[in-house]
Amino acid sequence: MVSKNLIHEGSPVCQTCAQKNSSVFCKAKVEYLSEITGQKVSNTFKKGQTIFNEGSYPFGVFCINSGKVKLTHLGDDGKEQIIRLLKGGDIIGYRALLSGERYSATAVALEDTHICFIPKELFIHILKNDAALTFEMMKLLADELHKTELKMTHLAQKPVRERLAEILLFIEETYGFEEDGITLNVRLSREEIANLVGTATESTIRLLSEFKRDNMVELDGKKIKIINQKKLAKTANLQD
Structure with missing residues (x-):
């Protein structure tokens, strides 16, 4: 499940967000950024706090405004495996949302981290109507696949x-x-x-x-x- 133990704060404006140019929203239309600003929820997760849990269903995507996050997967032996490290500007939870599956990993704050949550319906609506954002998401997925292939090769060799x-x-x-x-x-x-x-x-x-x-x-x-x-x-x- 998504963590509910949050500290609510004022939401940053997407159009002027310091992380905008380093995120997938860098080329999104201004009108859609305004929609996101109006509907997203911003929260601060304390160090060690879970953002979402492996096995739960996604209800939106998370965009890191500041801080650091690790994605972990629980192996068959019960041991935690870190699969990704993330920072400000990164978006998480999108793969499960787009595939209609449960989260395959748990997201945990490595330090106090400010995150914006974008509801599923809004995110899907914008993807369907903003070709530039859709292309950025395609590049992100391709880059993630490339890194996974490299990691598998390095682990083996x-x-x-x-x-x-x-x-x-x-x-x-x-x-x-x-x-x-x-x-x-x-x-x-x-x-x-x-x-x-x-x-x-x-x-x-x-x-x-x-x-x-x-x-x-x-x-x-x-x-x-x-x-x-x-x-x-x-x-x-x-x-x-």
């Missing part, structure tokens, strides 16, 4: 050390650095990083220590500083 290096670079690409220019701008537990890599927590802890020894990262609790990005990319075996 890359050793854990390379996958961990690549995940650290992916986290940097997603959330960037803090003001010092080297500290990843998100706090993830070792278990969460292991889930992203697809390995045991113990292996992640050991490899992070090796990365520190090899002067690629510095570790301070959940803070991870990337001090040699080029060497980390080489370890990840990424193509130039």
